[in-house]
Amino acid sequence: MSRRRQNDEEDEIQMKRRRGAPLIGDVEKKLQEVIGKVGDKNTGSSIEANLEKLTAFLHDDLEKYRSSIIDIVAGCAIYLPNRVTVYTTLVGLLNAKNFNFGGDVVEKLIAEQQDLLLKQKYQEAQNLAIFLCDLGNSGVLTAQSIGEYLESFIAAAFEENMPQVRNDYYIQTVLRCLPWIGKELTEKAQEQMENIVEAVGKYLEMRNKNHVPLLRVWREGSTDQEQEDYLESLSAQIENLRTANWMQNHIPRYYNTFEAVLQDALQHNLPSFSSPEHTSDMIYPYPLVVFRLFQDADCGTDSQLPSGHSIDRFLFEGEISWIIEKNQFNRKSCARELLAFADENPTAPVGFLIFETIFGQMLRLPHAPYPAIFHCSLVLELLKLKPNDYPNILCKTVDLIFSRADSMQPICIDRMVDWFSFHLSNFQYRYTWDEWKDCISNDEFSGRQVFLREVIEKCRRLGSYEKIIAALPSDFVKIHPASPEIRYLLDEEDAMSQRAETFTQMFQERQPADAFLKELKSTDENDELPYNINEFGVFVTVMLKMASKTYSHNFSALFRYKDTLKTVCDAAEQYQEKLLETLYSCWKSNQQMLMILTDKLLKMQIIDCSSVVGWLFDEKMWQEHNRQWLFEVLNQALEKLTRQINVVEKDIKDLTEKVESKEKVTEAGDVKMEEETVVDEKLKGEMEELENHKEKLDRMVSFQRNLFNDFLIAFVEEIKSAATNTSEMDGSGDVGGSESSKFLWLRGRFCHVLLAHAETLLKHSSSIAEEVFSEGADPNISECFNQFQSLRF
Amino acid sequence: MVFDPRTLDQPKDISAYRDQRYQGSVRDQELALRTSCTLYVGNLSYYTKEDQVYELFGRAGDVRRVIMGLDRFKKTPCGFCFVEYYTREDAELALQNISNTRMDDRVIRADWDAGFVEGRQYGRGKHGGQVRDEYRKDYDPERGGYNRAIAQKSMVE
Numbered sequence: 001m002s003r004r005r006q007n008d009e010e011d012e013i014q015m016k017r018r019r020g021a022p023l024i025g026d027v028e029k030k031l032q033e034v035i036g037k038v039g040d041k042n043t044g045s046s047i048e049a050n051l052e053k054l055t056a057f058l059h060d061d062l063e064k065y066r067s068s069i070i071d072i073v074a075g076c077a078i079y080l081p082n083r084v085t086v087y088t089t090l091v092g093l094l095n096a097k098n099f100n101f102g103g104d105v106v107e108k109l110i111a112e113q114q115d116l117l118l119k120q121k122y123q124e125a126q127n128l129a130i131f132l133c134d135l136g137n138s139g140v141l142t143a144q145s146i147g148e149y150l151e152s153f154i155a156a157a158f159e160e161n162m163p164q165v166r167n168d169y170y171i172q173t174v175l176r177c178l179p180w181i182g183k184e185l186t187e188k189a190q191e192q193m194e195n196i197v198e199a200v201g202k203y204l205e206m207r208n209k210n211h212v213p214l215l216r217v218w219r220e221g222s223t224d225q226e227q228e229d230y231l232e233s234l235s236a237q238i239e240n241l242r243t244a245n246w247m248q249n250h251i252p253r254y255y256n257t258f259e260a261v262l263q264d265a266l267q268h269n270l271p272s273f274s275s276p277e278h279t280s281d282m283i284y285p286y287p288l289v290v291f292r293l294f295q296d297a298d299c300g301t302d303s304q305l306p307s308g309h310s311i312d313r314f315l316f317e318g319e320i321s322w323i324i325e326k327n328q329f330n331r332k333s334c335a336r337e338l339l340a341f342a343d344e345n346p347t348a349p350v351g352f353l354i355f356e357t358i359f360g361q362m363l364r365l366p367h368a369p370y371p372a373i374f375h376c377s378l379v380l381e382l383l384k385l386k387p388n389d390y391p392n393i394l395c396k397t398v399d400l401i402f403s404r405a406d407s408m409q410p411i412c413i414d415r416m417v418d419w420f421s422f423h424l425s426n427f428q429y430r431y432t433w434d435e436w437k438d439c440i441s442n443d444e445f446s447g448r449q450v451f452l453r454e455v456i457e458k459c460r461r462l463g464s465y466e467k468i469i470a471a472l473p474s475d476f477v478k479i480h481p482a483s484p485e486i487r488y489l490l491d492e493e494d495a496m497s498q499r500a501e502t503f504t505q506m507f508q509e510r511q512p513a514d515a516f517l518k519e520l521k522s523t524d525e526n527d528e529l530p531y532n533i534n535e536f537g538v539f540v541t542v543m544l545k546m547a548s549k550t551y552s553h554n555f556s557a558l559f560r561y562k563d564t565l566k567t568v569c570d571a572a573e574q575y576q577e578k579l580l581e582t583l584y585s586c587w588k589s590n591q592q593m594l595m596i597l598t599d600k601l602l603k604m605q606i607i608d609c610s611s612v613v614g615w616l617f618d619e620k621m622w623q624e625h626n627r628q629w630l631f632e633v634l635n636q637a638l639e640k641l642t643r644q645i646n647v648v649e650k651d652i653k654d655l656t657e658k659v660e661s662k663e664k665v666t667e668a669g670d671v672k673m674e675e676e677t678v679v680d681e682k683l684k685g686e687m688e689e690l691e692n693h694k695e696k697l698d699r700m701v702s703f704q705r706n707l708f709n710d711f712l713i714a715f716v717e718e719i720k721s722a723a724t725n726t727s728e729m730d731g732s733g734d735v736g737g738s739e740s741s742k743f744l745w746l747r748g749r750f751c752h753v754l755l756a757h758a759e760t761l762l763k764h765s766s767s768i769a770e771e772v773f774s775e776g777a778d779p780n781i782s783e784c785f786n787q788f789q790s791l792r793f
Numbered sequence: 794m795v796f797d798p799r800t801l802d803q804p805k806d807i808s809a810y811r812d813q814r815y816q817g818s819v820r821d822q823e824l825a826l827r828t829s830c831t832l833y834v835g836n837l838s839y840y841t842k843e844d845q846v847y848e849l850f851g852r853a854g855d856v857r858r859v860i861m862g863l864d865r866f867k868k869t870p871c872g873f874c875f876v877e878y879y880t881r882e883d884a885e886l887a888l889q890n891i892s893n894t895r896m897d898d899r900v901i902r903a904d905w906d907a908g909f910v911e912g913r914q915y916g917r918g919k920h921g922g923q924v925r926d927e928y929r930k931d932y933d934p935e936r937g938g939y940n941r942a943i944a945q946k947s948m949v950e
Contacts, residue, residue, distance in 0.1 A: 032795055075795030326798055329889055373852045377890040422852065426895040461848040463897065550843045555858065592844060599855075 028068045031058075035072050038090065039083035041344060047086060048257045055093040062098055070101075070108050077109055078116070081127040082322040082341075084134055084180070089254040092138025096265035102140045103268050106132070110271065117276045122285050123325070126173045129153075132270060133181040138255040139262035143184045145269040147192025150174050150185075154199045156275035164208055164793040165284040168231055170275070171203055175234050176318075179311060182238070183246035197242070200235055207231075210790035214751060215289040215365045219744075222407030225295075225308065230288035237311040249347075250315040283759075286367075286791060291360030293400055299349040306348060316348065320357040324378075328370055335381035351389055354382070355397045362419060363412045366755035366791070372415060376422045402436065405447035410745060411752035413451050414628055421458030429459050429471035440478050444626055445741040453479045454628045460484070461592050482589035486548040488541065489585060496538045503542040513563035520568065531568050533578050539564075540582040551596060558600060565606045576611035584615075591629035598633050602640060610707050612637045617714045625718070626742075631749060635756050641704055642760050648697045655690045659683065705764045708757075709771040715753070719746045720778050738780045747781060754788045762792050807905050814917075815907060825907035830857070830884045831877045833906040835923075837862075838897045838935035839870050849896055850876045854883025860914050866921035872936050873916075873923060875909045899935065 038054050039047060058069060076087045095102025109128055116125040136146040157170040174196060178185075185193040209229055213220055216227040241248060255262055292313075296305040306312035323341060327334030342350035362368055362375045383390050401408075401416060408416075424431060439448035459468045460481045469480060490500045506515060520531045520539060547557035558565070569575045580598070587593040601607045615621065616634050624630045662683045722743045737743065754761055761768065769789070773782045794800070807826050815822045834846070846859045855878065862873035878884040884905075892903035916922040920941045927941045 036796060072795050075797070078794060079796035079798065326796075329798055331890060371853070371886055371890075373886060373890040376852070377894060380894060418852070422849075425849075428898055458848075462845060464842070464845070551847060551859065552843065552861075592848060596847060 027065065028072075031061075031065060031068055032072050035069075035076065035090075036080070039080070039086035041340070047252075048254055051086065051089055051093065051254060051258075054090065055097070058094060059097050062094070062101060066101070066104070070105055073105055074108050074112055077131040078112065078124045078127055079326060081130065082319050082326070084127075084131050085137075085252055085254050088131060088134040088138045088140070089258065091135060092140050092255055092262050092265065093258060095138075095140045095268075096261050099266045102265075106135065106141065106268055106270065113273075114276065120283060122169055126169075126176060129173050129273075130177050130180055133177040135270075136181050136184050137253065138258075139265040139267060141270045142267045143181075143188035144192070145271075146181055147185050147189030147196070149270045149273050150177060150196055151192055152272040152274070154196060154203075156273070157203060158199070159275070159278075162278055163284065165287065165791075166278060166282070167203070168207075168287060169284050171200060172231055172234065175200065175231070175238050178238050179241065179246075179248065179315060180251060182242060186242070186246065197239075204232060204235055208790050208793050210787050211287055211793070212289060212787075214755070214784065214787035214791070215287065217289075217291065217363045217365070217409060217412050218404050219407040219409075223404055225292045226290075227292075228290045230290050233290045233309070234314065237309060237314055240309070241311045248311050248315070250312050250319075286365075286758075288364070291356070291363065293356045293359060293397060294352045298396060298400070299352050301349045303347050303349050305352060312348070313353075316345075316350065316353045317357050317360075320350075320354055321361070324357070324361070324370075328374060331374065331377045331381045334378055335385050338382065339385050351386070351393050352396075355379075355390075355393050359397055359401070362415055365409070365411065366758045368415070372418055373422075376419050379419070379423065380426055402448060402451065405451045406442075406741075408447050408451075409751060410447075410450075410631075410748040411755055413447055413454070414631070414752075417451060417454040417458055417628060421455050421462060424455070424459055425462040429463060429468055431471075433471070433476065434473050437473065437475055440476065443741055445745040447745075449479065450626065450628075450745070457481045457591065457628075484590035484593070486545060486586050486590070487588060488545045490538065490541060496534065499535050499538050500542050503539050504546070507542065507546050513561050516561065516564045517567055520564075529574065530571050531575070533574060536568055536575060537578050537582045540579055541586060544583065544586045551593075554593075554597060555600060558597075558604060558606075562604060562606065565601075566604075569606050573611065576607045577615060579607060580611065580615040584621075591627070595629055595633050595636070599636060602637060609637045609641045610703075610710075613707060613711045617711060617718070622718060625746060625749070631752060635753070638708075638753075638757055638760075641700075641707070642757065645697065645700050645704060648693060648700060652690065652693045652697060655686060655693060659686050659690060662686070704760070705767055708761065708764060709768060712750075712753075712768060712772045715750055716772060716777070716781055719743065719750060719781055722746050723778065723780070743780075747784060750781065751784050751788070754784065758788075758791060761788070765789050810904060812907065816910070822907055826905045828881065829905055829908050830879065830881050831875055831906040831908050832884055832887060832903045833873065834876055834892075834901055834903045835873045836899055836901050837870070837872045837874060838899055839872055839937060840935060841870070841897045843874075845896060846874055846876060850887055850891060853878075853887035853891055855879045860909055862916060862923070863914050864921040865915040865917075871916040871922035872926065875906055875913070876903075877909060897935070 034054060034057070037043075038050050041047065043050060062069065073087060073091060076083065080087070091102060091105050095105075109132055113125050113128045113132075116122075116128065132141070132149065133146055135141045136143050153170045153174045157167040159167075178196075182193070185196075209232075212227075212229050218227065220227075290308075292308045294305060296307070299305050306316065319341065320338065323337045324334060327337060338354050342354065358375055358378065361370065362372065368375070379394065383394065398420065405413060405416075436448070436452055439446065439452060442449045444450075456468055456472065456476075456479060459471075465481065465483055472480070490497050494500075502519070503516075506519065516539060517531075520535055522530060522532045524532070543557050543561060544554070547553040565579070569579060579601070583597060583601075584594065587597070598607075598612060602609065602612065613634065616630055621630065662679065722740070723738050765788075769785070773785055811822065817825075832850075834850075843859050843861050846861075847856055850856055850859070857877045857879050860875040860877075862871050862875075863869060864871040876884075876887065878887070888903050888905070891901075893900055895901070916924075916926075918924040918927050918941070920927065922937070922941070926936055929940050932939050
């Protein structure tokens with residue numbers, strides 16, 4: 001046993017080395033622990049007392065472990081922003097005792113900030129800006145220099161010919177710092193403060209806001225909650241705060257206790273901020289839209305919910321987000337810390353704010369900040385920790401979101417469906433389903449019915465058909481999912497049934513892939529195609545039928561007959577279409593099977609992405625366009641293509657670096673003659689490979705561009721036709737044209753596709769503008785595309 | 794950097810369980826566990842189906858394959874499975890967020906696995922199912938009722 005343990009330890013060390021993490025000694029570990037914990041509450045003594053003790057402790061060791069302590073403090077500043085005032089107080093106290101230490105910390109933080117920005121870690125760099133500003137409150141930095149520091153952010157935002165998202169980031173950073181340092185600046189750096197306020201106002205006036213409607217969870221005007229542009233909303237709140245002479249109750253100002261010590265400390269000057277040079281491959285954070293779910297009346301508690309426009313609401317949201325960010329890999333500690341935060345703030349209904357923030361993140365557009373499954377499990381964990389209160393809050397959340405579902409963007413409905421079905425699968429699919437039955441009589445494109453229908457479908461997949469049917473009220477029959485059985489359409493009357501029998505027998509005899517190829521060869525001389533396409537359909541049907549028991553059976557059938565399928569499908573595009581059509585007709589009632597098998601066929605390269613897209617957007621499939629699965633398959637296929645392109649891009653980058661470094665060596669001329677030829681040849685080989693890769697990339701990118709263009713054109717046509725013919729047939733209700741729920745839904749799906757592939761499509765946006773939205777495009781649709789384009793304005 | 798949630802490492806730490814029948818050195822096993830994309834999933838109901846596993850674990854990423862654990866003799870599900878992802882990251886996400894949630898109303902438990910090898914899909918208990926079904930004390934209708942020892946005894950009586 002001990003031998004084993006020893007090995008474990010060795011391996012651990014090995015692993016750390018491999019990962020490049022430095023080995024840290026016991027003292028550093030201890031330091032890390034005590035410094036990391038100083039902000040904890042409920043330790044028996046106040047944070048102020050703990051800070052005092054820690055200061056004394058660290059001061060003794062300051063010279064010996066200086067650089068370690070500085071590193072740890074920097075880590076706290078970047079990754080524990082919810083404790084910012086704790087650590088700025090600590091640095092203040094240490095600075096008061098040791099002036100150079102304060103200076104070194106500041107220097108380190110500035111270097112880290114630059115580094116983070118170069119690595120495009122914008123959130124972390126912003127945390128540091130707040131920390132640096134707050135050092136003005138704890139007597140480390142002069143207010144004057146902080147004012148100038150913030151002014152230099154403003155200057156960066158006003159640089160010419162820069163993307164708006166970059167400028168937004170700098171303005172947002174300044175605004176986010178002001179709750180901490182605004183008062184100090186107003187008192188001691190009045191001139192800078194005025195400049196900042198004026199410049200922000202000017203900036204917001206000239207800023208493009210086209211993107212806002214596209215990022216709203218709910219269509220404009222459909223809820224009583226405004227979904228404002230985040231930057232504007234923040235700016236307005238800061239303005240209110242300024243008018244109120246920076247009075248707010250949220251930030252715990254630990255340094256105030258130590259004013260006597262801190263005010264005598266020598267202060268440093270914070271150097272101006274210099275923004276890293278912008279390059280075209282930099283990706284800045286997307287603009288945000290404010291997400292608010294609750295109003296005070298919803299909470300029904302004694303404590304007051306800060307209004308949607310107050311800085312307190314915003315600060316709460318910010319702090320909750322920080323706690324989530326910090327614990328994004330551990331749902332249990334995340335839930336624990338959120339709960340502790342709620343307990344620390346009994347004066348506000350923090351539980352409501354926690355759920356509001358989580359669902360705001362879940363529904364954020366274009367992308368949620370964390371994987372959906374993390375939010376799913378976090379919600380479960382929260383309910384577990386507070387079983388008396390939080391289930392009620394969650395119910396209110398779901399009710400509110402459901403009641404607004406008719407005006408919700410489809411991409412957000414999908415996310416809610418995924419979360420809610422997972423959630424219910426942990427609670428035996430029990431819910432107050434009855435309360436939702438009204439929407440069953442709505443038309444099939446209404447958001448609420450779509451939501452309900454898809455939740456039920458996904459519950460079926462997570463549990464079973466029988467279980468979900470048993471959990472639903474009897475009058476839900478209209479939206480019951482289909483029983484997920486295979487449909488085998490070849491009956492004895494069918495002319496093809498004889499062929500089906502032959503194939504069945506061949507499968508039973510385990511004949512090799514070649515034998516099927518021979519059997520499928522076209523015998524008709526007039527046939528332009530090498531294989532009989534209808535018989536190919538029969539072959540696929542029989543194969544699917546025989547493998548229908550489980551996914552494992554299906555996969556082994558696909559692998560066994562891969563050569564048959566691939567040879568036929570490579571012969572002409574029609575076969576791929578036939579394959580997908582056959583798959584659909586067999587597994588129509590089992591969407592999960594459709595998704596997984598399509599994905600497998602793509603991975604095995606039996607079919608390609610464009611045939612999948614062509615199939616899904618063929619007119620025959622329009623009837624499925626009110627379902628979620630189709631867009632899941634579509635987005636998965638498109639995403640796969642993007643990932644393949646990314647792999648090639650990365651290969652090119654690696655190869656380029658390799659070639660360049662070799663060229664340098666050769667140029668240096670230190671290599672002997674014979675070695676040189678070897679190196680030369682190798683280099684030549686690599687350069688050739690690089691060229692091949694580049695050609696491949698060009699091919700793939702233009703394939704992707706054309707694919708998107710073709711598909712978007714087809715999609716726009718479909719949406720247009722939804723606006724013009726709204727017959728009673730499709731159940732789209734009384735209102736016609738661009739107000740009908742069908743039109744709005746399909747247009748929403750169009751936005752979904754844009755948002756889901758935002759990074760790729762923004763690259764191709766000029767080509768799309770030209771090919772898809774040239775003259776005569778429906779303004780109702782091209783409007784969405786214009787909004788989309790300004791995401792990276 | 795200190796306190797970076799990405800280097801805090803808790804989820805990457807592997808549990809203390811080691812497959813005692815692993816073919817290879819301890820060192821190989823450790824490395825395999827730390828680089829594998831495969832999870833062992835336990836405490837399933839005998840009635841849970843493969844497609845449910847795909848649906849649930851597909852929420853964390855692209856699943857390469859699912860291998861259902863089978864009774865060695867009866868070739869019927871016996872309450873565990875292996876889930877193999879394409880990437881380590883997806884497997885980590887599943888471990889962090891799906892382990893200890895419910896499937897078919899049972900709290901399922903996931904752990905790293907050194908990788909599926911043919912033969913491992915079978916239960917290792919004397920009766921053909923999992924060893925734990927021979928020792929557990931509770932009555933568990935979704936896993937064949939009482940444990941095998943008690944069940945046999947009561948049959949004799």
